[in-house]
Ligand code: AMP
């Protein structure tokens with residue numbers, strides 16, 4: 234392949250993983266736009282623009298000046314701001330959906346109505362409300378617990394669940410606090426899993442299943458976070474997801490891509506399906522219009538095929554399963570985060586990374602000054618262990634995360650055998 238210039242938008246752990254995977258091809262030059270300098274990305278990039286990722290007026294001229302052939306959009310905010318529409322008008326193809334297609338993530342009401350219009354499986358009972366009184370009546374009359382979701386983007390932190398965070402009165406108060414613009418959904422009980430796929434507008438190629446850990450503390454307690462870590466297994470499946478559950482989840486993703494195309498807003502980019510595996514099979518918790526963070530780090534760390542070629546195929550609309558191959562390895566990703574994260578993170582704290590052995594280190598929201606690292610407000614660094622089985626991958630990631638000293642913490646339970654067994658037991662109990 235000839236030399237290729239690619240722009241990566243975003244500066245988190247996910248975008249470091251994207252950049253690293255692209256940089257495995259030595260014929261590729263990488264350009265980066267990020268709000269704060271990510272030292273891992275900065276070292277791999279030919280040029281960096283430090284700019285808010287939604288400031289398209291600044292980003293597009295930078296991309297044009299650099300002569301990039303394509304752009305990969307990491308986070309959701311620039312998608313919602315229409316970065317892909319602007320880039321494509323300027324003749325730069327993107328891995329990422331247009332603003333209209335990104336509504337699958339940015340507008341939860343749109344997502345549910347699309348599933349309903351097309352009779353797509355896996356849609357929970359839901360009600361879209363635009364008025365607190367209507368929402369109150371629905372909550373009071375609904376037989377069972379509900380999940381209360383703001384309609385727009387919240388960085389994964391806006392959902393509250395009745396029976397978990399809220400009682401009936403708490404739910405009504407929360408809806409009022411949100412101004413009445415909410416999606417109310419049947420509370421799903423089961424085990425969550427993530428299925429990410431490459432999509433070229435028509436064809437979809439899945440990646441290995443991953444399980445994320447949303448809660449801040451060990452044992453899945455504490456506040457919801459952007460994700461504290463995640464794991465995947467060497468067979469690319471999860472033991473609490475049967476083959477038929479997997480096929481149903483994949484079918485839901487395929488039907489969704491077909492529905493978007495049928496409605497004249499073809500979906501191109503990464504489609505992230507967050508599923509709850511329930512006693513009735515997989516249900517869609519939400520779709521995201523991008524890689525997951527941390528889940529991107531699990532899958533991209535074992536991608537054997539040339540990511541650049543996948544990017545090209547996505548932008549050309551010629552993606553096929555033979556373009557995508559992942560190593561048969563287990564992966565464990567552990568995020569190291571500031572003490573107090575997510576509610577009151579200790580920022581500006583110095584940290585020292587010790588001997589992290591064979592783990593991969595992905596930088597996230599961390600500042601590097603004169604060769605030293607300091608925490609910022611969000612997740613700091615992630616380590617990924619790879620191994621022929623989960624136990625080995627976990628040991629590598631755990632040892633690496635423990636090597637970091639400073640006012641930070643991580644979840645030791647992510648990817649342990651005990652934690653996996655707990656999830657399998659839970660699935661058997663609800664079956
Ligand atoms: P979201 O921002 O939609 O990813 O939601 C954040 C978290 O809330 C999810 O990871 C789930 O743990 C939980 N959640 C969202 N929707 C539901 C639902 N309908 N039933 C149960 N839990 C949910």
Ligand code: GLY
Pocket residue numbers: 389445459460521524525526527528
């Ligand atoms: N790990 C969850 C997300 O990226 O939304």
